[in-house]
Amino acid sequence: MADVSLAVRAGEVVGLFGLMGAGRTELLEALAGLHPGRTTGTLRVDGAVAAIRSPREALAAGIVLAPEDRKADGLVLDASVAKNVSLASLDTLTRFGFVSRRREDSRGRDAVARLGIKTPSIAQAVGALSGGNQQKVVLAKGLACGPRVLLLDEPTRGIDVGAKREIYALIDDLSRQGLAVLVASSELPEVLAISDRILVLAEGRMTAEFTRAEATEQAVLHAAIPRARRTGAVA
Amino acid sequence: MMRVSPQPDATRAATPAAPESVAVRRSILPLLIRFRSLLALLVLVVFLSLATDSFWSEQNLQNVLRQISVNLCLAVGMTLVVLTGGIDLSVGSTLALAAAVTAGLAKGGFRLDRWNTLVEFTPAGAIVAGVLTGLLVGLCNGVAVTVFRLPPFVATLGMLSIARGLTMLWTSGNPIHDLGPVFAFLGNGRLDAIPLLGWVPMPIVVAGLFAAVVAVVADRTRFGRGLYAVGGNERAAALSGLPVAGIKRAAYLWCGGLAGVAGVLLASRLNAATPDAGIGYELDAIAAVVIGGASLSGGRGTVAGTVLGCLLIGVLNIGLVLLDVSPYWQQVIKGLVILAAVALDRATAGRR
Numbered sequence: 001m002a003d004v005s006l007a008v009r010a011g012e013v014v015g016l017f018g019l020m021g022a023g024r025t026e027l028l029e030a031l032a033g034l035h036p037g038r039t040t041g042t043l044r045v046d047g048a049v050a051a052i053r054s055p056r057e058a059l060a061a062g063i064v065l066a067p068e069d070r071k072a073d074g075l076v077l078d079a080s081v082a083k084n085v086s087l088a089s090l091d092t093l094t095r096f097g098f099v100s101r102r103r104e105d106s107r108g109r110d111a112v113a114r115l116g117i118k119t120p121s122i123a124q125a126v127g128a129l130s131g132g133n134q135q136k137v138v139l140a141k142g143l144a145c146g147p148r149v150l151l152l153d154e155p156t157r158g159i160d161v162g163a164k165r166e167i168y169a170l171i172d173d174l175s176r177q178g179l180a181v182l183v184a185s186s187e188l189p190e191v192l193a194i195s196d197r198i199l200v201l202a203e204g205r206m207t208a209e210f211t212r213a214e215a216t217e218q219a220v221l222h223a224a225i226p227r228a229r230r231t232g233a234v235a
Numbered sequence: 236m237m238r239v240s241p242q243p244d245a246t247r248a249a250t251p252a253a254p255e256s257v258a259v260r261r262s263i264l265p266l267l268i269r270f271r272s273l274l275a276l277l278v279l280v281v282f283l284s285l286a287t288d289s290f291w292s293e294q295n296l297q298n299v300l301r302q303i304s305v306n307l308c309l310a311v312g313m314t315l316v317v318l319t320g321g322i323d324l325s326v327g328s329t330l331a332l333a334a335a336v337t338a339g340l341a342k343g344g345f346r347l348d349r350w351n352t353l354v355e356f357t358p359a360g361a362i363v364a365g366v367l368t369g370l371l372v373g374l375c376n377g378v379a380v381t382v383f384r385l386p387p388f389v390a391t392l393g394m395l396s397i398a399r400g401l402t403m404l405w406t407s408g409n410p411i412h413d414l415g416p417v418f419a420f421l422g423n424g425r426l427d428a429i430p431l432l433g434w435v436p437m438p439i440v441v442a443g444l445f446a447a448v449v450a451v452v453a454d455r456t457r458f459g460r461g462l463y464a465v466g467g468n469e470r471a472a473a474l475s476g477l478p479v480a481g482i483k484r485a486a487y488l489w490c491g492g493l494a495g496v497a498g499v500l501l502a503s504r505l506n507a508a509t510p511d512a513g514i515g516y517e518l519d520a521i522a523a524v525v526i527g528g529a530s531l532s533g534g535r536g537t538v539a540g541t542v543l544g545c546l547l548i549g550v551l552n553i554g555l556v557l558l559d560v561s562p563y564w565q566q567v568i569k570g571l572v573i574l575a576a577v578a579l580d581r582a583t584a585g586r587r
Contacts, residue, residue, distance in 0.1 A: 034474070056476040065474065073474055076467035078534050087464055088475035094457045101455075141475065 004206050006199055008149065008180040013171060015195030016184040019224050022201040024184035025068055028151045031182075032065035033058035045148055059088060062148035066138045066155060068184075070131075074138040077127030081119050082108030084126050084137050089144040111140035116166060132163025139170065150174060152183045156190060168194055188217055200224050271579060272526055272543040279550055287557045295553065297436050301423075301504060303549035304438035305330070305497045307542065309516055310523035311446045312493030314541045315453065315486040317524050320466040320533025321380060321387035323487060326494040327516035328398035329372045331508075333498030335402045337365030338411040338508035341418070358417035365502075366495040372398055373491015377484030395517070402510050410509040414502060422503025438500045445496060449489065450538035462486060466533025522569070523548055526576040547572075 004027060008014045018024045030039045036053035043050050043061075050061040058065070067073035075084055086093055086104045093103050108122035115136040119129055126137050135155060142150065152171070156164045171194055175181050185191050191198055198215050200208040200223040208223035267274065283290040309326045316323045339345075341361035345354045356364065372394060379390035424437040453459040461482040464472040473479045497516075502508040521531075527544030529536020551572060555565045 032474075054476075055474050056478070059476040067474060072468075073470045076464050076471055076534065078467050079463060083460070083463075087460075087472070087477070090457050090460055090477075097456045097458065099455060099457055099460055 002204060004201075004204075006182075006206070008182050010148070010178045010180050011175050012196050013175045013181045013183060013194055015191035015198040016182060016201065017188065017191045017198055017220055017224055018184075018186070018201035019226075020186065021203075022224065023204040024186070024201055025153055026204070027201065028065055028153050028182070028184055029067075031058070031149075031151055032063055034065075059145050059147075062146070063151065064088070064142035064145055064147035064149070065151040066135075066142055066153065068153035068157065070134055070138045074141075075126050075134060078125055080108075080123045081112065081117065081126055081129070081137055082122040085111045085122075085140045085144055088141050089146075107144060111137075111144065115140050115170060130160070130163070132159040132166070135159055135163070135167065136170075139167075143174075148180060150179050150181045152181065154185055155183060156185075156187070188220060192217065192220070202226050268579075272528065272540060272547055272576070276543060276547050276550065279547065279554060283550070283554045283557065287554075289557060290554070293434055295557070297425075297434065299549050299553050300439040301436045302553065303545050304436070304442035305501050305504070306516065306519050306523060306548065307439075307442040307446055307545045308493045308497035308500065309520035310527075310541050310545050311442075311449045311538055312490035313517075313520045313524050314527070314529060314536060314538055315449065315462060316387070316490045317521075317529050317531060318453065318462040318466045318533060318536055319483050319486045320469070321483065321486065322391065322521065322531065323373075323376060323490045323494075324388065324391040324517050325372065325376060325394035325398055326490065326497070326520055327513035328395045328402065329369050329491055329494035330498040330501060330513040330516060331510065332372065332398045332402045332405070333365040333369045333495035334502035334508040334512055335406050335411065335498075335510065336368045337361045337499050338414055338502050339405060340364050341414050342411055358415060362499050365499045366492055369495020369498065370488060370492040372494070373488040374484070376491060377487035380487065381480035381483050406508070406510045408510055410507050412507045414506055414508075418503040419506060420503075422500065422506065438504060441496070441500060445493060446538060446542055449493070450542075452489075453538050458482065458485060463534055466535075468534070519548060522573045525573060525580075528580065530580070544576075 004023075006014070016024050016027065026035070029035055031043065031052075033052040033054045033056070043052060045061050045063065050057075050063075052058045052061055052063070055065070071077060076087065079087075082105050085108045086099075089107075090099060093100050093107070105122060111117065112119060112122060117129075117133050117136045117140065119133060126134055129137065139155075155171070156167055159167065171181055171183065175196075183191070183194060192215055195215075196212055198210045198212075198220060199206060200210075200220055202224050203226050208220070210220060280290075289295050309330065313323055313326060338361075340356040341358050344356055346352075347354060376387075376391050376394055379385045379394070380387050383390075385393075421437055421441070426432045426435045426437070426440060453462060461472065461477050461479075464475070464477055465479050465482050469479060472482075498508075498513070501512055505512075523544035524536065524541050525531065525544070526547055527536065527540030527542070529540060548569070551569065552565070555568060560568070
C-alpha cells in the first residue's frame with residue numbers, strides 16, 4: 001500500500017470499495033494498529049495525533065476494528081455472549097484486578113437489547129449463534145469500548161438478508177450518534193447503499209473518491225479495476 | 236469478480252428448541268456429562284469402600300490426601316498454562332530444583348567463597364527461596380515462549396533438562412536429609428489445634444489453599460479472563476487489546492511458583508530432597524488437568540475440574556494399591572483412564 005490519505009468525519013459513513021487484493025483489509029488493520037513497523041504516516045483522531053502501534057493503543061485512541069473473519073479474529077467461540085461483549089472493555093469492569101460479573105452481565109444484556117442479538121441467554125456460547133448474531137456480538141464488543149471511529153471490514157459477509165438489514169440500520173444509527181464509520185466492502189451495492197462518501201482502492205492505492213450523489217456502479221467499478229488490466233481492455 | 240465464499244453460518248441458526256421427547260435427554264445427559272469426573276470419583280469411592288476394608292480408615296484417607304497434595308499444586312499451576320493453550324513439561328524438574336534449594340539452604344546455608352562467609356537460612360527463608368526458584372524457572376519458561384517464541388512443548392522440554400541438571404549440580408547428586416521440625420510439621424503434621432479438622436494433614440491444607448486462590452484468580456480476575464480468551468482465540472484476544480504475551484508469561488510464572496511450592500511440600504513430606512525427585516510428575520499433573528475437563532488446545536477447563544482430576548488419580552492410585560494390583564497393571568490402568576477421559580471429552584465437545 002502507498003500514498004493513501006483519508007478522512008472520516010464524525011457522523012459520516014465512508015465506504016471503502018476495492019476488489020480482492022486491493023488492500024481494504026490491510027488499510028483497516030494498519031489503522032487499528034495491527035501492522036506496527038510496517039506502516040508510516042500520521043493518524044489524527046479529533047485533531048490530535050495518535051501514535052498507534054498496537055490494537056490496545058488503537059482502542060485507547062477510540063478506534064475499533066470489527067475484523068472480516070469474525071470467527072478467527074473477532075470472537076472467542078467457546079466463551080459466552082456476555083464475556084465476548086466485555087472482552088475489549090474489561091478494564092472498565094475491573095477493580096483491584098477483579099471483574100465485576102454483575103456489571104459484565106448487565107453490559108451483556110444491554111448489548112443484546114440494543115443490537116437485537118438473538119440468543120437464548122447471555123450465558124450462551126457465541127459459537128452456537130448464527131453468523132448475523134455473531135457479527136452483532138463483535139460490534140457490541142467494539143461499541144462497549146466507547147469508540148470515536150468504527151472500522152468495519154466486510155460487516156455483512158456470510159450473513160442472511162434480515163440480519164444484513166439490521167446491521168445497515170445499526171451503522172446508520174451509530175453515525176447519527178456521532179461516530180465516524182469506515183466500512184470496507186467488496187459488495188458494490190452495499191457500499192453504494194450505506195455510504196455518504198466512497199473511497200476506491202486498487203492495488204494498494206487510492207484511485208478515486210465519490211460523494212454519494214456522484215457515485216454510480218460503473219464509475220466506482222471502473223476506478224477499482226487495476227490499471228494494467230484497464231489499458232489491456234482498451235488495446 | 237465478487238468473492239464467492241461459502242456461508243455455512245447463515246444456515247446454522249441458534250440451537251432450535253428441542254421437542255419434548257428429546258427434553259429428557261437434554262436435561263439429564265448434559266448433567267451426566269458435565270459432572271462425569273465427579274461421577275467417576277463417586278463410583279470409584281463406592282467401589283473401593285465395598286471392595287476393601289481399609290479405604291475409609293483415617294490412616295488411608297490421610298495417605299490419599301498427603302499424596303495428592305504435591306500433584307494438586309502442580310496440576311493447578313498446569314491448569315493456568317493449559318488454559319492459554321500451552322503446556323509445562325518442566326514442573327517435575329522444577330519441583331526437584333526447588334526442593335533441593337530449600338533443603339540445601341535450610342540444612343547448610345549458602346557459602347559465599349569469595350567473601351568466605353556462610354549465609355544461614357531460617358526454615359522460612361529457605362522455603363521462600365525454594366518458591367522463588369520455582370518462580371524464576373517459570374519466568375524463564377514464559378520468556379522463552381513469549382519473547383523467543385518457542386513452542387511451549389519445546390521450551391519447557393528444554394527446561395525439564397536444565398532444571399534437572401541444575402538440581403544435580405546443586406546437590407552433587409546426593410540426597411539432602413533431615414530438614415528439621417518445621418519441615419516435619421509441614422509435611423507430616425496435622426491441624427491438631429482445630430476442632431473437627433484435627434485429622435487433616437498439613438500438606439493438603441497448603442495445596443488446598445493455593446488451589447482455592449488459583450480458582451478465584453482464574454474465575455474472577457481480569458487475568459483469568461485473559462487466560463481463557465488467549466487460549467480460546469489468541470488473535471481475537473490480541474485484537475481486543477489484551478496483553479497476550481504478558482498473560483502467557485504470568486501463567487508460566489504461576490505454574491513455576493506452584494511447582495516450587497510442590498517441591499517444598501515433597502521435601503517436607505519425605506524429610507529429604509533427592510536429586511531424582513519428581514521425575515514423571517508432569518504427566519500426572521497433565522493427566523489431572525485433562526481428566527478435569529480442560530482442553531489441551533486451550534480456552535476450556537476449570538481449576539475445580541482439575542482438583543477433581545487430582546482426587547480421581549489419587550484415589551485410583553491408592554485404590555489399586557489397596558486392591559493389590561501389580562504396579563505394572565497400575566500404570567496400564569491409569570493410562571486407560573486418561574484416554575477414556577479425553578475420548579469422552581472429544582465425543583461430547585459438540586454438546587457445549
